Amino acid sequence: MPLQAFGASAPLSLGVELELQLIDRLDRDLEPAATELLARLENASLPGQVSPEITLSMIEICTNVCDGYGDVLEQLSFTRDALLAAAAPLKVDICGGGTHPFQQWTQRQIYDKPRFKQITGLYGYLAKQFTVFGQHIHIGCPDGDTALWLLQAMSRYVPHFIALAASSPYVQGEDTAFQSARLNTVFAFPLSGQAPFTLSWEEFGRYFARMERTGIVAGMKDFYWDIRPKPEYGTIEIRVLDTPLTVQRAAALAGFAQCLAAWLLEERPIKPHADDQLVYTYNRFQACRFGLDAQLVDPQSNEAYVLGERLPALLELLMPQAERLGAVPALQELQQLVARREGDADWLRGLLAGGRSLPGVVAAACERWAAAD
Template sequence: MIPTTLTLGVEEELQLIDPSTFELVSAATHVAALADHALAPRLREEVHQGVIEIVTDVCSDVATIREGLVANRIAVRDLAGRAGLAIAAAGVHPFSDWRAQVFTDTPRMGWVARELGGPAPGLTCFGLHVHVGVPDDDEAVAVINRLRPYLPHLLALSTSSPIWNGRPSGLMSTRAELRRALPRTGIPDAFASYADYRRHVDLLLRTNSIDIERRLWWDVRRSPHYPTIELRISDMPTRIEDTVALVALSQALIAHLLAEHRRGVAYDVVPTSLIEENRRRAMRFGVRCQLADFSLGTEVPFASAMDQLIRLVSDAATELGTRDELEQIRRIVSDGTSAEHQLAVHAASRDPREVVDWLLRETQRDIPHE
């Protein structure tokens, strides 16, 4: 029986774009100030002013998440439009200079600027955060331990940042590489229990390594504010339907791993360094990568690895009613992620502005127009 506590929430970090120059615009505070009382609570400040983050309500199922994502993109599209701007969904901006972006002037964001010594390219990135409800702290830590080896799969499926500083970077997820330069990012170590995790966090707090728990910017974490597992590894998908597929996969995978934990199914704790090897492959080649199967000592094509993963979670997806959404993962693998399509546009035009133009249109592909 799938727990009814596996609720869902999604945070989308969207780019604010000048529709005439296609530049990233530092206007988040101005745009957010235009929101009405219904929309304002769903908007969140971020480190720099080129991003506007919007969150869904807590949702009981993937179908409701889809409705929330559509409503949110319509709301932010219209809000940005009132300021003469547009929105785009991707992991980085293809050509705007990260050094020109304006920091958000608040005490919380000021702490980040002081720690890093000023603006940093890893902060001018845009990600998707997926929350899956697991109320019990010890169960959440146990599931995260089992989840760690699958994080590269989620990164590969979401890659949307292949062009940076006006040209292809050589990576499908430039965002993943840029964020590695920030502290406390990447794959977290496994923890023996929630108490073990708390000792780690409290030590960082006592030694002034962090000022609050949310400075842990790992690819997956126990949310500091909600009774959820928070998946943070993904680039910001351009299409809503890709985000929905990733949410469905994340929920079904966590449901499956939680069930295994409760049954006492044994598993191997994969060393962080080995998971990082697959993270690098996903970052470099996306869904065309070869993943390493360290238990067998072989390489596996990503498409085969995803077939195996979909079979693994199919029973959970059936019980959750998300088999159709899960099948969309196969479409992403076959058709390519946003990163592949951006590279194709750039190869044809040699103009990163054409890539942004494509992003502006594709960001709205799955939402109704006025």
């Protein structure tokens, strides 16, 4: 089957997906409550949808197509409140964060859905280990060539998204020393990482056809790339972000993505090149391990720099786009994050350092998710 035509969407429109943790109120471990929770939401009128994810202790919420930051925040806030109301009778709490701090992957249960069973059959234990939680951001593009150009240009900013969203310092009861340990699980899948370098939708179609002939893939969902095109939506999808601890931070990150895309497409400040891939994996690792303190290498000049020292200038550079798109509060929130050097991973670590147990850390994350602002 040939790759489907790229379905044009409104340029710079947004869509956000958040994978969320379902938490038992007593022991603060993950609770396999997705089936019951989804049943309670079956007739709810939501701005978007709530769907199962690969294991029973997680769900995914999705917005409808949004114009910008304010629309994303409104939709996510509405859905958050509906989820909390539906989960309360089940004695289940909900929280963000890229990993659960102490859950054991061996205890997870696969959701009864054909695609999830197919993934389990192919990837074995990795399917249960895939109980990690990310934010995906869709950005609308008018055509396939524009989508691929934006995908390659955005790839230079993958470390920025990782560092700003990092919220997964703990895995199975241990401090990993990573800001985003979640991505180590994602990287275990063979079709993860960076998309191949091409700026032509026609050429990408030929690549997809070769991959399909191997039997490795049947559709775009089989690629777990950090950024991938979604022709059925007319978007590119950024997939490297941990789920933040609040809907406010999730909306701010979507606003940042929209402003960055607008600047890249309007100014064309860089020329995507295949050589960008030479430092891509190194830069991505640095951001996962060290967050804002990551030591990155510019792929063209080979200059080394500290991510957190460059981010303030980038955020200020994007303010004209933010003013036009209504995303000034989004960039201001991220400016404060960078200035304090305190993202979600740092906040979680601070709780443990302050004397909380790991279950106490989860309880605080649930409280933070439920907070109205």
